[in-house]
Amino acid sequence: MASLPDFRPKQLSLGPLEFEILNLIWDLGTATVKQVHEQILTNPDRELAYTSVTTVLNRLTKKGWLACDKQNRSFVWRPLVSRAQANSLWAYDQLQQFLAVGNPDTVAAFADHLDQASVEQLEEIADKIRAARKAREDQ
Known part of the structure; x- marks a missing residue:
């Protein structure tokens, strides 16, 4: 199990679409909006606007989950914590909430x-x- 990382996102809570996109970034390593959008649209029953993907990536960046780097003429997002570190953070947070019962x-x-x-x-x-x-x- 991964230990708690020194870096901690500003906000641990994620919505379903944020979580889905973060998982895609973890799977891809780094990704552009176009790559994430194309991955989501591999499901023929799924519709999601390109701009919505951009909004969610920016939101994940503000929450401290992703960093955005400019490479040539496009932006590339990368995770700031690994999936294992995120699981440790979420587990730790849940444990703290449970123990807060006091x-x-x-x-x-x-x-x-x-x-x-x-x-x-x-x-x-x-x-x-x-x-x-x-x-x-x-x-």
């Missing part, structure tokens, strides 16, 4: 309903946390 009894009540695989996964997470803390102390 009531240990409420959080513990969920533990009573976990299956054995989930309990083992939590124990593995706890072991990794202990190992990371010990490694920091040993430095």
Whole structure:
């Protein structure tokens, strides 16, 4: 699993079209508006204006997910975090929201309903946390 990146987008929440386009950029590595638009239109049942793709790419740039570079006479977008880093950020954000409940009894009540695989996964997470803390102390 990827660790939390040093860089964090300004806004983690994404709409469905933003998420779809970000995934396309991750798949392509870098892309122009035309490339993203063509990828979306590979689905014959899909319609989306070229200008809408431009708007979403600009929105993702403002939110801190993408960077836009000018190459020759066109603009090329590239991701600022990897898909794995984004998944770590989203998971961390969800965990923080869950823990923000602040009531240990409420959080513990969920533990009573976990299956054995989930309990083992939590124990593995706890072991990794202990190992990371010990490694920091040993430095």
